[in-house]
Amino acid sequence: MFDDDINTDLIIQGRHLTMLDYSEMAKHTFEILRPEFAKEVKPDDIVIAGRNFGGGSSREEAPAVLKTLGIGCVVAESFARIFYRNGFNIGLPLMVVPDISSDIEDGQLVTIDFTEGTLTIDHSRVLSGEPLPALMQEMLEAGGAVQMYLKRK
Amino acid sequence: MLGKTLAEKILGSHTEQKDVAAGDIVVAKVDFLMVNEALTRIIPILEDMGVEKVWDPERILVVNDHWAPAADTRSAEMHIKSRRFVKDHGITHFCDVNCGIAHQVLPEMGLVKPGDLIVGSDSHTTTYGAFNAFSTGFASTDSALIAATGENWFRVPQSIRIDVQGQIPDMVMSKDLILRIIENLGSDGANYQSIEIHGPVIDAMSVGSRMTMCNMGVEAGAKCTLMTVNETVRNWMKTRASDVRWAPVEPDQDAEYVDQITLDLKKDPLEPMVATPHSPNNGRPISEVEGTPIDQAFIGSCTNGRLEDLAIAAKIVDGKKVNRDTRFIITPASTEVYMEAVKTGVVETLIKAGAVVTNSTCGACIGGGLGVLGPNEVCVSSTNRNFRGRMGHPDSLVYLASPATVAASALTATISDPRSV
Numbered sequence: 001m002f003d004d005d006i007n008t009d010l011i012i013q014g015r016h017l018t019m020l021d022y023s024e025m026a027k028h029t030f031e032i033l034r035p036e037f038a039k040e041v042k043p044d045d046i047v048i049a050g051r052n053f054g055g056g057s058s059r060e061e062a063p064a065v066l067k068t069l070g071i072g073c074v075v076a077e078s079f080a081r082i083f084y085r086n087g088f089n090i091g092l093p094l095m096v097v098p099d100i101s102s103d104i105e106d107g108q109l110v111t112i113d114f115t116e117g118t119l120t121i122d123h124s125r126v127l128s129g130e131p132l133p134a135l136m137q138e139m140l141e142a143g144g145a146v147q148m149y150l151k152r153k
Numbered sequence: 154m155l156g157k158t159l160a161e162k163i164l165g166s167h168t169e170q171k172d173v174a175a176g177d178i179v180v181a182k183v184d185f186l187m188v189n190e191a192l193t194r195i196i197p198i199l200e201d202m203g204v205e206k207v208w209d210p211e212r213i214l215v216v217n218d219h220w221a222p223a224a225d226t227r228s229a230e231m232h233i234k235s236r237r238f239v240k241d242h243g244i245t246h247f248c249d250v251n252c253g254i255a256h257q258v259l260p261e262m263g264l265v266k267p268g269d270l271i272v273g274s275d276s277h278t279t280t281y282g283a284f285n286a287f288s289t290g291f292a293s294t295d296s297a298l299i300a301a302t303g304e305n306w307f308r309v310p311q312s313i314r315i316d317v318q319g320q321i322p323d324m325v326m327s328k329d330l331i332l333r334i335i336e337n338l339g340s341d342g343a344n345y346q347s348i349e350i351h352g353p354v355i356d357a358m359s360v361g362s363r364m365t366m367c368n369m370g371v372e373a374g375a376k377c378t379l380m381t382v383n384e385t386v387r388n389w390m391k392t393r394a395s396d397v398r399w400a401p402v403e404p405d406q407d408a409e410y411v412d413q414i415t416l417d418l419k420k421d422p423l424e425p426m427v428a429t430p431h432s433p434n435n436g437r438p439i440s441e442v443e444g445t446p447i448d449q450a451f452i453g454s455c456t457n458g459r460l461e462d463l464a465i466a467a468k469i470v471d472g473k474k475v476n477r478d479t480r481f482i483i484t485p486a487s488t489e490v491y492m493e494a495v496k497t498g499v500v501e502t503l504i505k506a507g508a509v510v511t512n513s514t515c516g517a518c519i520g521g522g523l524g525v526l527g528p529n530e531v532c533v534s535s536t537n538r539n540f541r542g543r544m545g546h547p548d549s550l551v552y553l554a555s556p557a558t559v560a561a562s563a564l565t566a567t568i569s570d571p572r573s574v
Contacts (some may be wrong), residue, residue, distance in 0.1 A: 005341075005432070009540040009542060010542075013543075013547075014519045014521065014543065015521070018225065020222065020230065021558070032542055052176065052340055055344075055374060056276065057538075058275055058276040058290040058291065059292060059293045060191075061192075061194075078341060079346045080374055080376065082276060082336055083290065085292070089292070089295060090294060135178055145294050145295070147201055149202055150203070
């Protein structure tokens, strides 16, 4: 779980951007805020954050390192616009759930249903997310913008 | 039919349907694409897409600006790749490590014109709004799609209109105005939106001062920051792109805005502003932070590294000495700016005062080199972001200010009001 205004420098610092190998770069994900993050995170873990997740630099490396670590979805109260595009472009699911920060604690079990647009906490409490625009849904289903381009070509 | 905002008009003119409104998701044809070292990420995406030739080699600018000249072997490798790409695709416009920062060189080359739709692989692409162009930052995959097809999808943004009345006092700069505006808006106050900035203060501004403001609109989350054409833009176009035809775009009188803000600088005079760590939205009047000790004063970046920025700094330090407890680093935004500053004696004045003048690059602004901060160091900087760790060590602190404030602070080794030195 993260606070409001997690900018892309906090997700991956500018000084690591020259690394060409994403799996190498991903070791530095959230390094400043939670140095243990990359080591402890497990595939399909869900990142929860407050408002304006992914602001600042346009670096696609920010969603890319999260995807490389196997993050299943980022749920936030809102996303900065470039991060939002980038996430869907590379096939990292994002979901907007108002007030999510106050509804959940670190370590709880979360299940997400993208077609229904719902998020279930500990098999019991169900929260609704904002529905995805049709284009975003198509992109997610294709696996990203490049895959969608190839499909449409 | 409702009137249109600048964003609706410019974006609409690049779509098939022409008539678009805020909220629509549209496919638009792009006039120009700028790519920096993100090209290293774009090349493999183009390969995955099976693209052998880019959409238009004359409408792409490739720039090596973030680590220029190469700071280490990894950035050197990035530059090798971009040089090869430029050759393979016959790219007309290429700026290697000797040109400067993309957002300065693209307009200098006369490649931006009013009414254009421009995309760049960098969040500060909003800068060209100063030229009445809809310009916005995308990342690698979106840039690859444009490099391949010349188009992409856009959600037509809602618009916030800001009118600035009155005037900006001596030693106060457009940087102070934009710091005040983004403090008001907050880090996501304009998320997904277009900020239109109008009024006599904007009409009277130099091209450089306008670029500073449009550059930082993104720090409030804006997709683009737009201004109408003024005399200084007309003159710029005459000098830089005399053979290019263009027409200014104005918003309709009855355009629909989500918010309209008037800043009256007569009633509420503008003071030098300083954004405290770790957000550009932490703007405070300088009186609140005056006297804070600093280890480094930095002038540079796509925000404030232009001739007028270097010139005001030279005026402030002329005949004086940089305080021994600090260092003063200056990185001109472009080689052209650098040469003009040499010709006009600005560089000599700065060096005599004890400043270090580096080549043109993003450099210290992104912690890429030429002024990286160590643990617990404090920097007052004319750049755009003071996120934690942005200019170096995670425990360093960055205060954002105008070039005048930075220069005044270099003389005292504490944050100082340029009106008092």
